[in-house]
Amino acid sequence: MVRVNNPSSNLSKIVFYTRMDKIAELQRTMNLILLIVLFVAALIATLFSSYLSKKISTPLSKLCAHIRNISERKFNRIQIPADDEILELVDNINIMVEKLESYDLAQKTFLQNVSHELRTPIMSIRSYAEGIEYGVVETDEAVKVILDETQRLTRLVENLLYLSRLDSIEEPYNFEVLDFHELLHYVAMRMKGIAQQSGKEICTKIEPESVRLSGDEEKLSRAITNILDNGIRYARHKIEINSRITGENNIELIISDDGPGFDTEDLKNVFTRFYKGKRGHFGLGLSIAKSIIEKHSGTITAGNTGEGAFIKITLPVAE
Ligand SMILES: Nc1ncnc2c1ncn2[C@@H]1O[C@H](COP(=O)(O)OP(=O)(O)OP(=O)(O)O)[C@@H](O)[C@H]1O
Ligand SMILES: [Mg+2]
Known part of the structure; x- marks a missing residue:
């Protein structure tokens, strides 16, 4: 080290001498340390990213396999240990599987029921037609049965088509503001004739005279007709139609009869497609009514009054 003074000023400089090797x-050692640090960091990053990708990809590939199984109608639930986001996905897939399973079952049951309902009248028509061919049945009786069964088949097919149209998203509902009580009077009047033919009476207590609601006239008439049709079949003497406005701005319609009432067992299922109890027909009328009422944001329930059956409908009044 050498100190150099500048005599013309107070400044001086110090010069260090050292060996360059x-x-x-030192530079080489530092470079080596840096290289080692870099290498270790790269190693840690690679290990960590492969751990992360494994953690994500393992449940995802399990899910992929599970989804492939679902497409082959294997409706098992899946449980895999995973992080929150993946767990949410797993939960949603399980909910979807549950729904798909119930749709699949409903479709199978529906097809079984339809084929059962179609087979019975077709067998009957066939056996009476064969009876005519071999001359073993009275022609008049056979013709009557064949005509009755054909009518039954036509009604069944009509109801099925109606129900499938109601189910489809494309089915147009012509919502318009209409007078619900006027519609009720009209349906009751049409059904009175049919009730009288079997010696039964339809009584109405519909107040106030006019109630406005937003609905599809044809479909609401169909729903009420289906309920009255049952009432006429089961009533001993009379069917009552009571409609009024309740406090919550709802229309409350109760259609009751003085028949045997719903069997306790039936009550849970009367709105299920093809469910029919004693003296039932196809078991479609009330499920059609339910579908229509719910499309009108209403509710429909069934019960017994103690003297017979009732169906209660609530519908919102138009604003
Ligand atoms: N008023 C009633 N009193 C007693 N039981 C009834 C009454 N209405 C319906 N039910 C029971 O509920 C079942 C379902 O009724 P729903 O109208 O859906 O079918 P259905 O009358 O048998 O056939 P359809 O498809 O021709 O209407 C009936 O089979 C019957 O057992
Ligand atoms: Mg019915």
Whole structure:
């Protein structure tokens, strides 16, 4: 080290002398340390990212396999240990599987029921037609049965088509503001004739005279007709139609009869497609009514009054 003073000023400088090979060695050591640090960091990053991708990809590939199984109608639930986001996905897939399973079952049951309902009248028509061919049945009786069964088949097919149209998203509902009580009077009047033919009476207590609601006239008439049709079949003497406005701005319609009432067992299922109890027909009328009422944001329930059956409908009044 050398100190150099500048005589013209107070400033001085210090000059260090050192061997360059030591500095070069220090530089080499530092480079090596940096290289090792870099290598370790890269190694840690690679290990961590492969751990992360494994953690995500393992449940995802399990899910993919599970989804492939679902497409082959294997409706098992899946449980895999995973992080929150993946767990949410797994839960949603399980909910979807549950729904798909119930649709699949409903479709199978529906097809079984339809084929059962179609087979019975077709067998009957066939056996009476064969009876005519071999001359073993009275022609008049056979013709009557064949005509009755054909009518039954036509009604069944009509109801099925109606129900499938109601189910489809494309089915147009012509919502318009209409007078619901006027519609009720009209349906009751049409059904009175049919009730009288079997010696029964339809009584109405519909107040106030006019109630406005937003609905599809044809479909609401169909729903009420289906309920009255049952009432006429089961009533001993009379069917009552009571309609009024309740406090919550709802229309409350109760159609009751003085028949045997619903069997306790039936009550849970009367709105299920093809469910029919004693003296039932196809078991479609009330499920059609339910579908229509719910499309009008209403509710429909069934019960017994103690003297017979009732169906209660609530519908919102138009604003
Ligand atoms: N007023 C009633 N009193 C007693 N039981 C009834 C009454 N209405 C319906 N039910 C029971 O509920 C079942 C379902 O009724 P729903 O109208 O859906 O079918 P259905 O009358 O048998 O056949 P359809 O498809 O021709 O209407 C009936 O089979 C019957 O057992
Ligand atoms: Mg019915």
